[in-house]
Amino acid sequence: xxxxxxxxxxxxxxxxxxxxxxxxxxxxxxxxxxxxxxxxxxxxxxxxxxxxxxxxxxxxxxxxxxxxxxxxxxxxxxxxxxxxxxxxxxxxxxxxxxxxxxxxxxxxxxxxxxxxxxxxxxx
Numbered sequence: 001x002x003x004x005x006x007x008x009x010x011x012x013x014x015x016x017x018x019x020x021x022x023x024x025x026x027x028x029x030x031x032x033x034x035x036x037x038x039x040x041x042x043x044x045x046x047x048x049x050x051x052x053x054x055x056x057x058x059x060x061x062x063x064x065x066x067x068x069x070x071x072x073x074x075x076x077x078x079x080x081x082x083x084x085x086x087x088x089x090x091x092x093x094x095x096x097x098x099x100x101x102x103x104x105x106x107x108x109x110x111x112x113x114x115x116x117x118x119x120x121x122x123x
Contacts, residue, residue, distance in 0.1 A: 001026045002112040004095045009117030012085055016121075020080040022095030022114055029076035033103045035110060036069060036080045038091035038119075045094070050103035051078060058103055085121045092116040 008020040022034070035050035049059045049069040057069050068081040078095060096110035104110070 002029075002032065002097050004097060004112055004114035006093065006095050006114040006117040009093060009119045011120045011122065014086055014121055014123050016085050017081070017083045018085065018119060020082070020093055020095075020117060020119070022078045022080075024076040024097070027076050029071075030073055031101070032097045032099050033101065033110075034069075034071055034078040035096045035098075035103065036067075036078075037094045037096060037107055038089075039094065039116075040088075040091040043091075045107045046091075047105040047107070048093070049080065050105075052101050052103060054101070060105070082119070085119075087121045087123045089119060090121050092118050 003026040004022055006022045031053050036048040037045050039045040047060050051057050051069045051071045066083050071078040094116045095114040097112040098110045
């Protein structure tokens, strides 16, 4: 059973960096697509990035160059490094998972979700 727990959010200033973590406490990590989404107040949940179990990654165009997704299969943890934070990055960031090796930008594709971690960027 996949159980996802995010951490690493906080209140930061524009230009700062953050690293979000998502740990799978169920330790059923291998063979799962791991993804990050975010949801700003009043907006729909937005795809950010996904990582296949073989390490291949895919990003939303809006975050390319500033966001990096990585995973440590031994630690059953996926990370999201965010650099040069902007106020428009303010959102709740969610980790998601689905068994298999095909990723998707669609939130409904993923079976498992964490509770989210809040990132607030002040200007």
